[in-house]
Amino acid sequence: SYELTQPPSVSVSPGQTARFTCSGDALPKQYTYWYQQKPGQAPVLVMDKDTERPSGIPERFSGSRSGTTVTLTISGVQAEDEADYYCQSPDSTDSYLMFGGGTKLTVL
Amino acid sequence: QMQLVQSGPEVKKPGTSLKVSCKASGSTFTMSAMQWVRQARGQRLEWVGWIVVGSGHTNYGQKFQDRVTITWDMSTSTAYMEVNTLRAEDTAVYYCATGDGVGATVWGQGTLVTVSS
Numbered sequence: 001s002y003e004l005t006q007p008p009s010v011s012v013s014p015g016q017t018a019r020f021t022c023s024g025d026a027l028p029k030q031y032t033y034w035y036q037q038k039p040g041q042a043p044v045l046v047m048d049k050d051t052e053r054p055s056g057i058p059e060r061f062s063g064s065r066s067g068t069t070v071t072l073t074i075s076g077v078q079a080e081d082e083a084d085y086y087c088q089s090p091d092s093t094d095s096y097l098m099f100g101g102g103t104k105l106t107v108l
Numbered sequence: 109q110m111q112l113v114q115s116g117p118e119v120k121k122p123g124t125s126l127k128v129s130c131k132a133s134g135s136t137f138t139m140s141a142m143q144w145v146r147q148a149r150g151q152r153l154e155w156v157g158w159i160v161v162g163s164g165h166t167n168y169g170q171k172f173q174d175r176v177t178i179t180w181d182m183s184t185s186t187a188y189m190e191v192n193t194l195r196a197e198d199t200a201v202y203y204c205a206t207g208d209g210v211g212a213t214v215w216g217q218g219t220l221v222t223v224s225s
Contacts (some may be wrong), residue, residue, distance in 0.1 A: 001170055030176070033211040042203055042215035043145075043153065054213055084154050090210070096167050097210070099153040108128070 002026065002091045004100035006039045011106040012077050020072040020103045022087030033088040034063065036081075037102075040053040043086065047072055076106075110134040112204050112216035119222045125192045128219050130204030133166040138208045142187040144178060146200040156202070159187065194223045 004024040009077050012018045022032060034047035047063040050070060060075045070089075074081055087100040115129040132139065144156040157168035159178045168180050177190045187204055202219045205212035 031210065035212075037153070042218060043205075043212075044210045044215075045207070045213050048209070048211040048213075054211070088153075088155070088210075095154045096166075096169050097158070098169065099145075099155055104150045 003099065004060065004087055004089060004098060006085075006100035006103045008086060008101070009104045010105065011108055013028070013108045014079060015076055018074040018077045018105055020085045020087075020105075021069050022071075022089070022100050023069045024089060024100075025068055026092035027068050027070055027089060029092060030090045030094075032063075032065070034072045035086045035088065036083045037086065038083045046085075077105075077107055079107050081105060110136060110138065110206070110214045112206065112214055114202075114204060114216040114219045117220040117222070119224065121192050122194055122196060122223055122225055124194055125190060126194055126198075126221060127188055127190045128202055128204075130187040130189075130216050130219070132187070132206065135183045140208055141206065141208050141210070142178070142180065143205045143212055144176075144187075144189045145203045145205060146198075147201040147203070148197075151200075154200075156189065161206075196223050199223045 031049040035043035036046045037043040046057050047062050051063040062073045064071050084102045086102045111133050113131050139161045141158045141160045143158040146154050155169045159166045159180050175192045179188045204216040207213040
């Protein structure tokens with residue numbers, strides 16, 4: 001079955017750049033969506049269609065793609081960015097959506 | 109501004125069925141589809157399925173195809189997710205979520221479902 005692969009954790013100091021990767025065979029042909037989830041809260045969409053920031057999301061969040069990997073970047077990480085980050089994308093036939101395993105961001 | 113309000117927590121016995129509701133209010137005309145997502149305590153997000161609001165077409169995650177039914181009541185702008193033959197592993201918080209495209213910009217508050225004998 002199709003899978004989206006994310007590293008389990010990323011750690012950075014405040015002000016540094018955090019990068020989250022998401023890999024999947026269908027990603028060259030499908031958009032990817034990124035969600036931020038803080039403990040006890042519902043997820044928040046932080047990146048739409050690979051590179052589009054939804055309204056209200058700070059400019060330090062950006063998205064990019066290269067081949068079978070898409071990347072969410074937070075430039076100038078702040079303590080409030082500490083959260084779990086999930087990618088979501090359809091399979092190659094648009095039969096279903098799925099989430100990656102999530103990456104936990106720790107701000108040192 | 110759109111808002112999603114879900115039904116309250118549920119405690120169910122194994123083998124029984126569950127139906128969770130999600131009422132949309134506000135700018136519902138912008139909705140494209142309603143997703144259902146679940147999350148067991150301390151675990152990853154898991155996509156359950158969705159319904160395209162305009163057509164009623166549904167898609168389900170591979171592990172949910174045989175046990176889950178998602179419906180949409182246009183008259184009340186309410187989505188429903190029914191899960192049959194509940195198992196302990198179905199214990200989770202279930203969210204509904206929507207937006208004007210695939211990306212879900214609006215989420216419900218979550219419904220805690222506990223399956224226990």
